[in-house]
Amino acid sequence: MTNYHCMRICFGTCAAILVLALIGCGSADHDAVDNIGLSFVTFPNGTRITVETARTPLELIKGLMDRDSLPDGHGMLFTHPDENIYHYWMYRTKIPLDIIWMDHDQRIVEMSQNTPPCKAQSPKDCTNYGGNFKSKYSLEVNAGVAEKNKLQVGDVLRF
Numbered sequence: 364m365t366n367y368h369c370m371r372i373c374f375g376t377c378a379a380i381l382v383l384a385l386i387g388c389g390s391a392d393h394d395a396v397d398n399i400g401l402s403f404v405t406f407p408n409g410t411r412i413t414v415e416t417a418r419t420p421l422e423l424i425k426g427l428m429d430r431d432s433l434p435d436g437h438g439m440l441f442t443h444p445d446e447n448i449y450h451y452w453m454y455r456t457k458i459p460l461d462i463i464w465m466d467h468d469q470r471i472v473e474m475s476q477n478t479p480p481c482k483a484q485s486p487k488d489c490t491n492y493g494g495n496f497k498s499k500y501s502l503e504v505n506a507g508v509a510e511k512n513k514l515q516v517g518d519v520l521r522f
Contacts, residue, residue, distance in 0.1 A: 400415070400416040400418075401413060401414070401415060401416070402414055402416050402440065402522060403522060404438065404440060404502060404520050404521070404522045405520065405521040405522070406512045406514060406518075406520060407512075407514075407518050407519065407520075408512055408513065410512050412436050412437060412438050412504065412508075413436060413437050413438075414437065414438045414439055414440040414502070414522070415437075415438075415439045415440070416439075416440045416442060417439055417440070417441045417442070418442045423441055423443065426439060426441070426451075426456070426503065427439055427456055427458070427460070427503055428454070428455040428456055429455055429457065430456075430457060430458060431457055431458070432458060433458055433460075433504070433505050435505065437504075438502055438503055438504035438505075438508075439502070439503045440500060440501075440502050440522060441500060441501040441502070441503070442499070442500055443498070443499055443500070443501075445499070446466060446467050446497050446498065446499040447497055447498070448494045448495075448496075448497060448498075449464070449493065449494055449498055449501060450491040450492065450493055450494035451475070451478075451491070451492050451493050451494075451501065451503075452481060452486065452489040452490065452491055452492065453478060453479065453480050453481040453489060453490070453492075454481050454483070454486040454489045455481075456480050456481065457480050458480060458505065458506075459477055459478060459479050459480060459505075459506035460478050460503045460504065460505065460506055461474065461475070461476045461477065461478065461503070461504050461505070461506055461507065461508050461509040461510075462474065462475040462478050462492055462493060462501060462502070462503050463501065463502040463503075463504070463509060463514065463520075464493050464496065464498035464500070464501050465498055465499065465500040465501070465502070465520060466496075466497065466498055466499055466500075467499045468519065469500065469519050469520050469521065469522065470517060470518070470519050471514060471515065471516050471517060471518045471519075471520065472496040472497070472498055472516060473493050473495055473496050473498070473516065474509055474514065474516065475492040475493055476506070476507075476509050476510060477506045477507065478492055478506065500522075502520065
C-alpha cells in the first residue's frame with residue numbers, strides 16, 4: 364500500500380472512532396459557541412460572515428453535526444494543521460451546506476454547493492465530498508451562499 368492509502372485508512376479509522384464517541388454527546392443548545400472561537404470571513408464582493416473556527420481534532424470532526432439550523436450570515440471555518448487532501452461528509456448534519464475548500468493563500472480551490480445532509484445511520488454509508496485538491500482551510504455555510512455571492516474557484520477569501 365502507498366503512504367497515501369495508509370494515511371487515508373488511518374484517518375478514516377480515527378474519524379470513525381471520534382464520531383462514535385460523539386454519538387454519546389447530546390445535541391445541547393447550539394446557540395452557544397461551545398468554546399469554538401468566533402471570527403469573520405470576507406468574500407470578494409465585501410460580504411462579511413461570522414464564523415466559528417474549528418481547529419482541534421474533535422472540533423474538525425464534529426463540525427456542524429446535530430445543528431437544526433445555521434443563522435444567515437454565519438458559518439464554520441475549519442483550520443487544518445497542514446495543507447493536504449481533506450474529504451468532508453455530511454454524517455449527522457441536518458442542514459444542506461455549501462462547502463468551500465481553500466489553500467494556504469485562502470484561495471478557493473474547490474466547492475461543493477448545495478451539499479445534502481446524509482441520512483444514513485452509519486458514517487461509512489455517507490458520501491465523501493471534495494478532497495480533489497490540497498487545502499488548508501474549509502468553510503461551511505448555508506446552501507446557496509456561494510451562488511448568491513458569486514464565489515468561484517480562484518477567488519480569495521479574507522480572514
